[in-house]
Amino acid sequence: MRNIFKVWLLFSIVLLSSCLKDNLDKIAGVEGSFSLAIPLIESSTSLIDILPEDEHLISDDDGFLRVLYRRDSIASIDTDTMLVFENQEPVSESFELGKIELEDFETSINISLSQLISQVNPLIEGQIIAGANLPQAYFPPISPTFGGLYSSPANETYQLMVLESGSISLEITNNFSVALTDLVVELKNHMNQSLIGAFTYPYIEVGAQLSSTIILDNSSLYDVLDFEIASFSTDGSGLDPFNESTWVPINLFDELDLHIISTSLIAIQGVASFEDQEVADETIDMDLAIDVDEAVISKIVFSEGYIQFAHNSTISPNLELVLNSNQLLDNGQPFSQTIFVTNTSQAGTVFTTVPLNGMELHLVDGETQIQIDYIASLLTSGEMIDFSANDFVQLTIDIIEPEYASVEGYFGQRTEIIEEAEIEMNAQFLQEISSGLVLENPHLILHTENSIGIPIELQMDITAYANGDSQDLNAAYQLIPFPNNSQQGQTISADIAYDNSNSSIGELVSLNPDYLTYGGQVVLNPQGETAEPNFIVAGSKINIDFEMDLPLEIRFENAVMTDTVEIGLEGESEWPDEIESVKLALHIENGFPMDLKVFILLMDSLNSTVLDSLDLDVFEAASVNANGQVNQPLVYNYNFELTEDNLQALYDANQAIIRVDMSSYDHENTAVKLYTDYEFLLGVGLLIELKIGE
Secondary structure (H helix, E strand, O other): OOOHHHHHHHHHHHHHHHHHHHHHHHOOOOOEEEEEEEEEEEEEEEHHHHOOOOOOEEEOOOOEEEEEEEEEEEEEEEOOOOOEEOOOOOEEEEEEOOOEEOOOOEEEEEEEHHHHHOOOOHHHHHHHHHHOOOOOEOOOOEEEEOOEEEEOOOOOOEEEEEEEEEEEEEEEEEOOOOOEEEEEEEEEEOOOOOEEEEEEEEEEOOOOEEEEEEEOOOEEEEOOEEEEEEEEEEOOOOOOOOOHHHOEOOOOOOEEEEEEEEEEEEEEEEEEOOOOEEEEEEEEEEEOOEEOOOOEEEEEEEEEEEEEEEEEEOOOOEEEEEEEEEEEEEOOEEEEEEEEEOOOOOOOOEEEEEEOOOOEEEOOOOOOEEEEEEEEEEEOOOOOEEEEOOOEEEEEEEEEEEEEEEEEEEOOOOEEEEEEEEEEOOOHHHHHHOOOOEEOOOEEEEEEEEOOEOOEEEEEEEEEEEOOEEEEOOOOOEEEOOOOHHHOOOOEEEEEEEOOOOOOHHHHHHOOOOEEEEEEEEEEOOOOOOOOOEEEEOOOEEEEEEEEEEEOEEEOOOEEEEEEEEOOOOOOOOOOOOEEEEEEEEEEEEOOOEEEEEEEEEEEOOOOEEEEEEEOOOEOOOOEOOOOOEOOOEEEEEEEEEOHHHHHHHHHOOEEEEEEEEEEOOOOOOOEEOEOOOEEEEEEEEEEEEEEOO
């Protein structure tokens, strides 16, 4: 207590001797007996004045007192380790141009009768020419003979084709006036006279059209083809040249029509023009290098990073490369990127970079794999192209410096440790009145700020220590309030409170701790996986501040406060003869909700001797209402007589030990609340009975 009792009691007694001497001097020579009343002290002391100084003792706006301990950031949990992008290994895929489907082509030549017979015996040739001048004439037989070499016009759709497969049909129409027999046509490349194939027609009657086909597997075709009539023959118009009934009209301009038609040509090399065509339709599986511990990730929204496509190509025509991924969404739509690939033999690798920021990656069944489909198509523009099936494109895909804006999934039941630390209490107030103290409504509050969208159970270990004893808080496990999916990016502020219903805080506080230790752990998803996915956002974390709130709504019995005061009075200690008696008069208005009992020992500390004692009666507590607040002060008047021995002991003493015993109002049944406006009013005076002139 801040000296109130030691001040007014000792000061009252000290003043006694000087007051007596001064007043007796003034009435010297007067005879009779009368009383003298001398006021000594009139004071008003608020409750805050008698409470020990303590930086943790504060008052609310209405003056209600509480002891408050705070510490910021006793624990912080971030998401930096929940998902880590590691060094990404690029994935490469190569595809060759492969076989080219060429357009079917057609070409025709016409061989006149005059051209064909120019290759036969001149006598037979002359005979046929002569017959051509007549309306009808005998057409002599021709034995198998060579019929000449004839070239087709240069083909405008190719210069060279090295074929893997295909076929060519030769359709022949006989417009001569006689049937042909044993016709053999050899198809050759004009460039090198290499044989492509031979067509055989045993008999072609007049006006007939016959077709024969050869297979072109592993063949080469140049743009100019030669048709060699390797052999032909005819029975003419019969064996009897004089049988006019067999004669036929002979026209040297009649023609043998040869018509070439190609079918299903597949080329592996060449120089040709052909339609735009798809040359590759594949899928690349790209493993995303992320460390997710036990997590099963379903969705990543990127805030930074790039997806980079690098290509090398030996293909001469431009190539359109269309890449798609149904897992990677850009503005809600499946990712699609078109790259125009050119021959990089001279220029080197070509890079195409696409920012990832804002894109969403959806993963399936916990797989950290992205599927990217691509379709490659040749863009020829109808030009003549030098190509080879071994021409290739090498495509490399890399994800560079990715950062996430948010991640969804299930992060498992992992545990994060809260490192143990210590909080000094220095509870001076509690230490001074702790005997029998019961705090009705103590709270330990953990203020949480949480932007992690995961159910997290706080398993807090808090222990108080004092004088070798300890007391655990025995705090119930609590779920830290967290944002739901519609609150991504928001921070949820909430309090986790421990009181007498869910912890042993009453026992902990009653220990009057010197310090607390705290630690423990948090457990993610304590109930396992639920229907709503977990999520984290960049920079999301949990921060926990500590607060122990001890409202001074209390009950206590026989709380003891003691103090020792050094004293030393000078002057005469002799009791004046004129004094018959001296009484100390007290007027008390106790506005404190506590009973006060004061006991004073006057000591000679040098000899460890008690010289005198003063045992004051109990100052009863002011009553309180149902809310524990004082109704009105209790008025109390008290007189006690001082003897000459009391005064002598005061002069001989060099030390006073003051003990105050306190009990709250109706401490067994009622909790009282302490307010700063509670007052203790004290009036102290002396009542002196004098005998004069006797």
